[in-house]
Amino acid sequence: MTDRISVREAGHGTPLVLLHAFPLSSRMWREQLDELPGADGSEARVLAVDLRGFGGTELGDDEPSLDLLADDVALLLDRAGIERAVVGGLSMGGYVAMALARRHPDRLSGLLLADTKASADTEQARANRERVAAAVLARDSVRLLVDEQVPSPLLGATSVRERPRLEERLRAMVEEASPRAVAWAQRAMASRPGSLDVLAGVRVPALVLVGEEDAITPPSDAEAMAAVLPDVVLTVLPAVGHLSAMESPDAFNWAVRGLLARVGDFD
Ligand code: MLT
Known part of the structure; x- marks a missing residue:
């Protein structure tokens, strides 16, 4: 586990961890930190985590594993005095949320899976990840990633066409x-495993959310997750790509508020 996990926090209502x-x-969670706590802060206590190596959290020396990131989140909850939280992740963050559901299911009061998938990588996807990993290390630069991912496929076609400032914001984040x-x-x-079996065992309310124009984890991946989750709402956001929380924050937040209300009813 890493000792220093950097977190942006806002509000004092239902704990909501965003990955x-x-x-x-x-x-990337700026609009969720601003809006989801509500006017008086009582609707949600949003904790937006920097996963290892990103933002203000150090990478450390451990071997790569998403399980470590899930354990980091459990440790963060311990330190924040939070027994159970709604845990939400977008794409890689969703993989970590699923690892948390596998390793620490009792820490969840709700689950948000946005623009992510429960399947493991294909051999081809693994080989591509290794190509990128080797290249950025060899060049000591993330330029290749910026060139291959920004604006597409990270942003949807509508955002690329109509939201130039979002592209700038995204580019700056990736370059960082x-x-x-x-x-x-x-x-x-x-090296992550498939998680459909884990999702089938989730006993808390879940929201699966996906941008209609998501080219990385398309709506078919969201449907596969929703098909096995016992208590789930599936929301497809129109005119939105992979980074739904940034591309359409109002619609994203509206859907998350619905999950928070279901968690309140469930408790
Ligand atoms: C992400 O947005 O986190 C990535 O596209 C996830 C992935 O590479 O599988």
Whole structure:
């Protein structure tokens, strides 16, 4: 476990832990930190985590594994005095949320899986991750990642066409990532197991959310997760790509408020 986990926090209501996409940081959750606590802060206590190597959290020396990131989240909950939280992740953050559901199911009061998938990587996807990891380390630069991912496929076609400032914001975030963290996360994601069996055992309310134009984890991946989760709402956001929380924050937050209400009823 890492000793220093950097977190952005807002509000004092239902605990909601948000786990960012690759290769971003807690900065991607700006609109969720601003809006989800509500006017008086009582609707949610949002904790946006910097996963290892990203934002303000050090990478450390452990071998790559998403399980370590899930254990980091459990440790963070311990330190914050939170027994159970709604845990939400977008893409890589979703993989970590599923690892948490496998390793620490009793820490969940609700589950949000946004623009992510429960399947393991194909051999081809693993080989591609290793290509990127080796290249960024060899060049000591994340330029290749910026060139291959920004604006597409990270952003949807509508955002690329209509939201130029979002592209700038995204580019700055990706450029901030460290080559070591990028390589570590690629290798950690490559070795993750499939999680459909874990999702079938989730006993808390879940929200599966996906952008209609998501080219990385398309709606079919969301449908596969929703098909096995026992208590689930599936929401498809129109005119939105992979980074739904950034591309359409109002619609994203509206759907998350619905999950928070269901968790309240469930408790
Ligand atoms: C992400 O957005 O976190 C990545 O696209 C996830 C992945 O590479 O599988």
